[in-house]
Amino acid sequence: MNSPIDFYFDFSSPYGYLASTRIDELAEKFGRTVVWRPYLMGAVFKITGRQPLVQHPLVNEYSERDIARTARLYDIPITFPEKFPIASVAPCRAFYWLNETDTEKAKQLACSIYKAYFAGGRDISKPDTVADVVVETGFDRDAIETALQNQSVKDKVREETDKAIERKVFGSPYIVIDDEPFWGFDRFDQIERWLETGGW
Amino acid sequence: MNSPIDFYFDFSSPYGYLASTRIDELAEKFGRTVVWRPYLMGAVFKITGRQPLVQHPLVNEYSERDIARTARLYDIPITFPEKFPIASVAPCRAFYWLNETDTEKAKQLACSIYKAYFAGGRDISKPDTVADVVVETGFDRDAIETALQNQSVKDKVREETDKAIERKVFGSPYIVIDDEPFWGFDRFDQIERWLETGGW
Numbered sequence: 001m002n003s004p005i006d007f008y009f010d011f012s013s014p015y016g017y018l019a020s021t022r023i024d025e026l027a028e029k030f031g032r033t034v035v036w037r038p039y040l041m042g043a044v045f046k047i048t049g050r051q052p053l054v055q056h057p058l059v060n061e062y063s064e065r066d067i068a069r070t071a072r073l074y075d076i077p078i079t080f081p082e083k084f085p086i087a088s089v090a091p092c093r094a095f096y097w098l099n100e101t102d103t104e105k106a107k108q109l110a111c112s113i114y115k116a117y118f119a120g121g122r123d124i125s126k127p128d129t130v131a132d133v134v135v136e137t138g139f140d141r142d143a144i145e146t147a148l149q150n151q152s153v154k155d156k157v158r159e160e161t162d163k164a165i166e167r168k169v170f171g172s173p174y175i176v177i178d179d180e181p182f183w184g185f186d187r188f189d190q191i192e193r194w195l196e197t198g199g200w
Numbered sequence: 201m202n203s204p205i206d207f208y209f210d211f212s213s214p215y216g217y218l219a220s221t222r223i224d225e226l227a228e229k230f231g232r233t234v235v236w237r238p239y240l241m242g243a244v245f246k247i248t249g250r251q252p253l254v255q256h257p258l259v260n261e262y263s264e265r266d267i268a269r270t271a272r273l274y275d276i277p278i279t280f281p282e283k284f285p286i287a288s289v290a291p292c293r294a295f296y297w298l299n300e301t302d303t304e305k306a307k308q309l310a311c312s313i314y315k316a317y318f319a320g321g322r323d324i325s326k327p328d329t330v331a332d333v334v335v336e337t338g339f340d341r342d343a344i345e346t347a348l349q350n351q352s353v354k355d356k357v358r359e360e361t362d363k364a365i366e367r368k369v370f371g372s373p374y375i376v377i378d379d380e381p382f383w384g385f386d387r388f389d390q391i392e393r394w395l396e397t398g399g400w
Contacts, residue, residue, distance in 0.1 A: 186386040
């Protein structure tokens with residue numbers, strides 16, 4: 001029995017969004033499942049001393065172009081959001097709240113939240129927007145509004161972020177297969193080959 | 201007649217080294233030539249406010265692993281140098297000195313210098329080491345020793361770096377095909393597709 005693949009991502013990461021549209025399909029091809037693990041990359045930036053690519057002169061222009069070009073290549077809808085980057089704590093809380101009871105639905109919600117932001121231009125840093133998406137996905141507004149304020153949900157997000165950092169995760173997407181880490185949507189070709197061959 | 205592809209790189213860049221072993225072959229497949237354009241990425245880091253990946257905690261460990269894994273995948277010899285990163289001004293001067301009279305031999309020299317550093321562990325930041333490699337490649341020691349101190353060669357390196365920055369080049373490898381920029385060895389799949397299809 002193969003162990004599941006860990007998929008770390010931040011809800012404000014464009015390459016994380018691109019990865020989210022492909023990761024389960026890719027894993028399934030090789031009989032693997034995927035555990036989705038959103039976390040708060042902002043906490044990591046404080047440790048690594050790095051900044052999101054889009055906050056650097058020169059790099060920012062290129063990155064927007066590269067993200068759009070890569071999305072076109074894989075036929076993934078994307079419209080670069082005006083507000084970027086954003087705090088991703090509200091979507092992260094919504095995810096872990098739902099994940100507690102239904103991991104599949106939590107994945108679907110993650111996809112809907114990502115799409116709302118990167119294809120719909122909606123500001124998912126706002127708890128209200130996240131609640132709207134949750135309701136559109138078929139859940140009760142009261143439940144999510146309560147959840148977003150729930151202390152154990154808040155703690156869960158902090159714990160998952162701490163655990164990611166302990167595991168030396170620093171990027172998005174960041175995928176771990178049997179202890180082998182892969183950073184970036186552009187490692188999907190190596191991921192595919194790794195799953196196929198067992199490594200090299 | 202297709203215009204040549206521009207290949208920007210820094211001699212201290214591991215992914216630039218990986219790219220140097222493949223770029224001409226890839227371009228040739230589609231009837232293209234490549235102009236090699238080494239430059240001093242240190243000057244760009246001052247503008248972008250970025251640092252080499254390997255200087256960040258967490259990212260450095262991953263990067264060394266990723267570089268080794270990628271090199272193994274493409275069967276490119278690499279031993280991560282103890283001294284890293286290094287100043288790349290001496291190799292850059294040697295390249296432009298030779299490039300003035302023979303662009304093909306300048307490419308061969310660039311490959312030999314890269315190999316001396318990334319496969320041989322030799323400190324190519326030292327003018328003496330660069331002179332040794334030039335001599336091994338079949339040139340006169342006096343000629344390269346004089347060239348490394350020559351003002352017009354020094355100016356040429358500065359000019360090429362300024363021109364790269366004007367063109368918004370910021371990374372290594374950084375490849376420009378008909379005004380379309382591609383950053384990183386991991387964009388070689390997109391480069392191949394771009395050359396094949398003319399873009400998307």
